[in-house]
Amino acid sequence: MNTELLDIDFKQNKKIVVSKLQTPTKINQITHKTDYDIDINRNVNNRAVDNNLDLFYQENESKLKDLENKLVSLNERSEEQNSLYNSLKETLNDDYNLKKENLQEIVDDLIAQAQNIKKSTDDLKDTLNDKTEKLNKNYELKKLEINKNFKRDFEIKKEEFLQQKEKYEDEVQVEKDNLRSAIANLNTQIQERNKYFLSNSEFEAKKKELGIEMNNIRSENFEKLNEKTEMLIKQNKELKSEIAVFENNIAMKLIPKNDFLKRSVEKEKASLHTVNETRKRKIEESATLAKQYEKMQLKYNSLQSELSIYENKIKIMKDSIQNHKDELQKKETIRRVLHNELQDLRGNIRVFCRIKPEDNPQFILKEINVLDPDESINDEETLNKFDRAQLQIEMPNDFPERQRLSPRKQQPNSTIFEFDKIFNEQSTNEEVFDEVSQLVQSSLDGYKVCIFAYGQTGSGKTYTMLNPVDGIIPSTLKHIYTWVDELKTLGWEYKMDIQFVEIYNDTINDLLAFKSNGGNTAVKRPGIKKKIDIRHINGNTSLTNVDQIDITNIDNVEDILAKAMKFRATNATKENANSSRSHSVFTIFLKGFNKLTNETSNGVLNLIDLAGSERLNKSQAGGDRLKETQHINKSLSCLGDVIHSLSNSGQKPAHIPFRNSKLTYMLQNYLTGEGKTLMFVNVSKKSYFETLNSLRFSTKVNDTKMR
Numbered sequence: 001m002n003t004e005l006l007d008i009d010f011k012q013n014k015k016i017v018v019s020k021l022q023t024p025t026k027i028n029q030i031t032h033k034t035d036y037d038i039d040i041n042r043n044v045n046n047r048a049v050d051n052n053l054d055l056f057y058q059e060n061e062s063k064l065k066d067l068e069n070k071l072v073s074l075n076e077r078s079e080e081q082n083s084l085y086n087s088l089k090e091t092l093n094d095d096y097n098l099k100k101e102n103l104q105e106i107v108d109d110l111i112a113q114a115q116n117i118k119k120s121t122d123d124l125k126d127t128l129n130d131k132t133e134k135l136n137k138n139y140e141l142k143k144l145e146i147n148k149n150f151k152r153d154f155e156i157k158k159e160e161f162l163q164q165k166e167k168y169e170d171e172v173q174v175e176k177d178n179l180r181s182a183i184a185n186l187n188t189q190i191q192e193r194n195k196y197f198l199s200n201s202e203f204e205a206k207k208k209e210l211g212i213e214m215n216n217i218r219s220e221n222f223e224k225l226n227e228k229t230e231m232l233i234k235q236n237k238e239l240k241s242e243i244a245v246f247e248n249n250i251a252m253k254l255i256p257k258n259d260f261l262k263r264s265v266e267k268e269k270a271s272l273h274t275v276n277e278t279r280k281r282k283i284e285e286s287a288t289l290a291k292q293y294e295k296m297q298l299k300y301n302s303l304q305s306e307l308s309i310y311e312n313k314i315k316i317m318k319d320s321i322q323n324h325k326d327e328l329q330k331k332e333t334i335r336r337v338l339h340n341e342l343q344d345l346r347g348n349i350r351v352f353c354r355i356k357p358e359d360n361p362q363f364i365l366k367e368i369n370v371l372d373p374d375e376s377i378n379d380e381e382t383l384n385k386f387d388r389a390q391l392q393i394e395m396p397n398d399f400p401e402r403q404r405l406s407p408r409k410q411q412p413n414s415t416i417f418e419f420d421k422i423f424n425e426q427s428t429n430e431e432v433f434d435e436v437s438q439l440v441q442s443s444l445d446g447y448k449v450c451i452f453a454y455g456q457t458g459s460g461k462t463y464t465m466l467n468p469v470d471g472i473i474p475s476t477l478k479h480i481y482t483w484v485d486e487l488k489t490l491g492w493e494y495k496m497d498i499q500f501v502e503i504y505n506d507t508i509n510d511l512l513a514f515k516s517n518g519g520n521t522a523v524k525r526p527g528i529k530k531k532i533d534i535r536h537i538n539g540n541t542s543l544t545n546v547d548q549i550d551i552t553n554i555d556n557v558e559d560i561l562a563k564a565m566k567f568r569a570t571n572a573t574k575e576n577a578n579s580s581r582s583h584s585v586f587t588i589f590l591k592g593f594n595k596l597t598n599e600t601s602n603g604v605l606n607l608i609d610l611a612g613s614e615r616l617n618k619s620q621a622g623g624d625r626l627k628e629t630q631h632i633n634k635s636l637s638c639l640g641d642v643i644h645s646l647s648n649s650g651q652k653p654a655h656i657p658f659r660n661s662k663l664t665y666m667l668q669n670y671l672t673g674e675g676k677t678l679m680f681v682n683v684s685k686k687s688y689f690e691t692l693n694s695l696r697f698s699t700k701v702n703d704t705k706m707r
């Protein structure tokens with residue numbers, strides 16, 4: 001049993017009553033006795049109750065249990081009510097939120113309505129303004145109309161009044177006339193009566209009577225007349241003043257308007273005048289233009305007819321040009337064949353000699369058997385005689401070197417070498433290029449060409465090959481674009497790539513490598529770090545890790561060349577302060593395609609400035625220089641061997657030792673087959689034995705006879 005329930009208030013003669021709980025309260029929350037209202041029907045004697053407390057408990061136990069049960073049920077109900085309360089609360093909350101949302105919607109609606117009302121008010125305002133404006137306009141129009149009508153009515157009234165006045169005046173006049181005639185009649189009657197009743201007193205009385213009557217009538221009529229006249233005068237005065245007032249009003253209103261109108265009219269007139277002037281001017285201008293147009297049209301027509309004449313002429317010319325082109329193409333093909341045949345006839349390996357000018361010649365070196373300018377070649381014998389140029393080298397008797405030779409070796413003291421051509425001290429680079437340009441053109445025709453400059457150090461190889469502007473390489477680069485352009489007219493398009501390498505101590509270096517390292521000129525011999533190998537594939541030679549530059553459409557090829565030259569390995573020798581210690585090989589690849597004939601050509605031009613040949617004992621080279629010189633001399637000797645073998649291979653195919661040096665191996669594909677080779681042997685009059693050596697080399701390369 002819950003102890004709190006024991007706290008029961010006993011009331012006299014009352015039963016225990018548990019009143020119905022007003023608020024949902026859990027049983028364990030019942031702490032106050034006022035929560036219960038328990039009455040007990042008790043005996044009068046309290047003591048009896050005390051004594052019978054047990055009994056009371058027994059009697060009331062079930063009641064208490066009921067009470068407890070009731071409290072439990074109350075508790076349950078309270079929970080129910082709590083959940084009811086919560087659900088009610090939720091419902092109310094939902095309801096509240098819903099209502100709030102609805103309210104918000106209503107508020108939004110109201111705002112929207114207010115906005116609409118504002119908008120419609122604005123619209124109404126606008127409409128009202130429009131209407132007011134219209135009404136004002138109508139008012140002005142009506143006013144004008146009323147004024148106009150009033151004026152018109154006034155004029156009508158005035159007219160009527162004047163007519164009336166005239167009518168009255170006429171009537172008054174008529175009445176005046178009538179009265180006058182009546183008076184005249186009366187007078188006549190009086191006179192007549194007077195004639196009969198002059199002496200008659202009756203007559204006198206009558207006369208008096210008549211006189212009075214007449215005076216009455218007269219005065220009566222005169223009064224009436226005067227009244228009418230006065231009235232008319234008065235009306236007239238009134239009308240006049242009315243007219244004056246009206247006219248004044250109108251004048252007051254009309255004058256400013258009139259002035260304004262006058263001013264506007266003046267303005268309009270002025271602008272009209274300007275417009276008219278402009279119009280006149282435009283008309284005049286358009287007339288001039290029309291005339292000009294007519295003239296132009298005539299000119300155009302005449303030009304058109306001239307043009308069609310020219311077009312016809314052009315067409316005829318084009319046709320003939322095309323014919324010429326066709327013919328030229330045929331001739332070009334024939335030219336190529338003939339040119340090649342000519343080069344073949346001259347020999348696929350030719351040797352030219354070039355003598356460098358020398359201020360202090362140490363021995364005699366001269367071209368002999370030179371054609372006299374007056375002598376004409378008119379027979380085959382003379383032609384053959386001058387077919388090959390001859391160079392004589394003479395060792396002077398007092399030459400110290402000669403003294404050291406044995407008597408046997410001293411004989412003969414002059415030697416003659418034969419060359420395909422000799423350029424003497426006076427020959428210029430231009431003359432040299434004139435001669436070699438035919439070979440350069442062969443490369444445009446698709447041939448492989450090699451032009452070498454061989455000679456002792458300081459003998460003019462670099463001068464011949466690379467002298468800025470007029471050396472063979474700069475001249476080739478200068479002229480090749482013109483030749484390519486000329487060939488364009490025959491349908492030939494060329495792609496040109498260049499490659500520039502040096503072979504130093506049997507190692508290949510790329511002299512154009514600065515193009516790929518951003519043109520850093522501070523890097524000396526940039527290609528040296530990359531290993532460059534030679535590859536021969538299907539008759540084509542390529543170098544690994546070597547830059548080729550497309551020069552088809554560039555205009556700074558000379559700069560590229562100048563830059564590349566800076567990287568070339570040079571050193572001071574005894575004979576040349578700036579001696580080239582490497583072989584430089586400048587190559588132009590010329591790929592041609594003829595879009596008219598579909599022919600292709602694949603020419604290669606190699607321009608080689610060889611390193612200077614040096615006799616070891618002479619230059620007294622040592623260390624690195626010794627190694628350099630050995631490499632140079634070995635590779636030059638290999639070159640001599642290769643060319644010699646090639647020139648003899650026509651009769652008996654022989655082994656050609658290309659692989660003996662990098663230079664010959666690299667040029668292998670260009671020296672064989674239809675390849676054309678030209679060797680310049682550069683000589684000077686400074687070192688007899690070096691020169692002799694160079695000349696002996698020339699005998700090796702092209703069967704050059706030595707006598």
Ligand SMILES: Nc1ncnc2c1ncn2[C@@H]1O[C@H](COP(=O)(O)OP(=O)(O)OP(=O)(O)O)[C@@H](O)[C@H]1O
Binds near residue numbers: 355457459461
């Ligand atoms: N035909 C010539 N006319 C005028 N000067 C010349 C001629 N040939 C060479 N020279 C001059 O002689 C000098 C040496 O010439 P160059 O450098 O061409 O010789 P090289 O044969 O290339 O020497 P190396 O093999 O040592 O490089 C240069 O100053 C050059 O200008």
